[in-house]
Amino acid sequence: MPDRAPGPPGDRWFGHLRAFRHDVLGLLTGAARDHGDIVRFRVGPLVTHLVNHPEHVSHVLQARARVYDKQTRSTAAIAAICAESLLTATGPAWESRRRLIQPSFHRARLAHLAGTMTDCIDARLARWRPGTVLDVASEMMGVTFAIVGRTVLGADVSGDAPAVESEVGRLLAHVFERWGQPLPVPRWLPTPSNRRFARDLAAVDRVVARIIAEHRADASRDSLLSMLMAARDAETGAAFTDAELRHETLTMLLAGHETTASAVAWTFALLAQHPDAEARVSAEVRSVLGGRRPALDDLVKLTATTSAIQEAMRLYPPIWAIERRAVHDDEIGGFAIPAGSSVIVSPFVLHRHPAFWREADRFDPARFDGVKAPPAYLPFGAGPRYCIGHEFAMLEARLIVARVLQRFRLELAPGHVVAPLPSLTLRLRHGLRMAPHAH
Template identity: 40%
Template sequence: MGAIKGPTARAALGMIPTWRRDPLSMLSLLAREYGERVRVPFVTRNPVLLLSKPDDVAHVLVGNQGNYVKAPTYRPLKELLGNGLLTNEGEDWARQRRLVQPMFARRHVLGFAPAMVGAATGMLDGWQRRPDGAVLDVSREMGALALDVVGRALFSADLTGEAGELAPALTTVMEAYIKLVRSLLFWVVPNYERWRTPSRRRAELAEAHLRDVVDRIIARRRAEGAAGRPPDLLDMMLAARDEASGAAMSEQQVRDELMTFLLAGHETTANALAWTLYLLSTHPQARVRLEAEVDEVLTGRPPAAEDADKLEWTTAVVFESMRLYPPAWILERQAVAADELDGEPIPPGSVLVTPPYLVHRNPEHWPNPEGFDPSRFLPGAAATRHRYAYLPFGGGRRQCVGGGFATLEATLLLATISQRYRLNLVPGFTPTPQPTVTLRPAAGIPMTLHRR
């Protein structure tokens, strides 16, 4: 791997404090200094490669994806969330994917639109009780909204009363995870993720609370049945059968998938919407165009599923926001067997890091990469762009199964909000990205609320 440049071992060791404090800056610095492929000497025995070239991303996630498994950094998530689609591997993962994939078919996803819009309308009705100019944290508000959508659309459950407990529990789990994987001990001590540190104990208590909520949802569903309403994701999970064996999901598997959906299904969309509202506030021309489109397409009525394809600029705004602030900001894989990139050997066990945060800012594929320009995602604009220059939902067979759901949700929620309200960033405040499991605003995003 000598031809791939990178810092010396001594320099890399000196970067560890920066990695722990501000990993985005460190990744960006490495890419600027050494290019699209960077060899990073690390404390682990296995080589670490940082890749921001779309061709390399395609090779790892798609072209030779059978040779790559989730990196060791996913082990702590498995300890906390179980064997859901996010953390599972091998044939167990493939079987589970076969069971879950049909649940996110477009015909099912479109059926969730009324629940999405209903959740947003409920939030906006609550905002009406606030005076014009009131300050709110859109990060917290979008978190509660996305959790409401998860409850309504996926579980037919009202989670608004539990949002005040669920959100802190999810935050505790994510903070414990990121503290663990940024510790040197994680990389040099076998099974360090199982040590009962104070952080681990706090995460276990939070995880137990999340599982208690999930268990109550499952128990209530088994007792009540569908009760004549449209089927939700939980109904589909309980009814799903493997084509080969005819077997249903085990109780444990249902729990693990629901835990994963609680985390991935609300945290990612919440962050995407919070960053989007911030970017619209700082780019008023884009917001004026979005509001005009929303007014023209919806003519004052709530959005419906069939409106999503007509809201082209609204969708483009969401996609551009996820380019700059991808909720899934980093993807990591480990090589099972030897491989190569353009003749450069990749030994077995190598960890390959492909951060969408860097790939989305690659100047070879994105003119003015730091600029906010939704026109990049208008129909036809991506025709000449590398397919893997943009990967907000990952790529290959492990691409996020809920990508279509998330896109519809973010588009309809943003349209519903923009129809009634305009939010402005509090003067003097600049949000700071906090890369945990997802890319969150570190101290929230305070904005003032204004009726349109």
């Protein structure tokens, strides 16, 4: 019988619940430093393990992916919004969805979207006034929401965008709140928070259902949704039903906007704090693009820009925790992982592991120049559940960073404190107050 993994001492009744709720990044980072690459925690009645070595991570996410499924508390919380979908399903239900959706995210297909993405970015930047402080974190949420709305749903969302954006934001915040509760209030109890959740969900669902009906009536529409409608399973010939389309569309809205917004916001925050790195990216953007709109061929030349985004996602990965549940008893690195317990892979902690990163806490984009990202780097996850939107996200992030730096130098507002806030994604605790200055 393998041993229990070591871990920090916790409260007799609640285990590490308090620290999980109040300083989860500090708890995980300190535990990995003090107890090694596999650490056991108790969160109320639940047992969870932090797994913090590329070999163990690959065991969980890749080699034994069938033993570690997504029937976790975080998935259950998200499924309250998007039901069973690519993000939340497991087993054959997930496999058939992935087969149907994957072609819509093919690189050649995405190339087609670069122009729409640039239009959305330009529309937002046209509202920026040089010298006037704004919250760049919320600006980035606005841009990425507009992009995902336009590309996934087609142009029709523009009238609904502000309302849908804040409803989706509240839905995500509610989900994170529930994840932190060991015994969440049952969904059917009419508490103010449950009622607000139901109202927001119904409102977003109505917009999505309307857009699906419009697509059904007009076959000429060109969007990710229209591709999903046309998709047929190569093995069974089956197509998505309307309900499934609603769930998948909602999933793309949820998974596809806050993540990229967080990646680019952190990139701007770190560049503003590191003038040498900022000068390198700005010089590259000027020499590759000058003042013109980026063409697809330009993007491969934006190597310093790409390295800066990768390095920002190393230090502040938007998805800071990936959770799985052990279906059977297993053993990792000589320690027992009992059936029913959960496993957390934290890109935030692994990306700072001193054995795999030189000067791990230093922002140094050049470490990604011309090299393949190492196995201890997984901002988009790993294995079969690898992010389906990673090419989409990298295309979008490079366009945003390049387009902003073509026009502006961003300066942090005096006294603004840059600090992380782990929510469903890794946000900026105080937003990102910056003043754009025209070049």
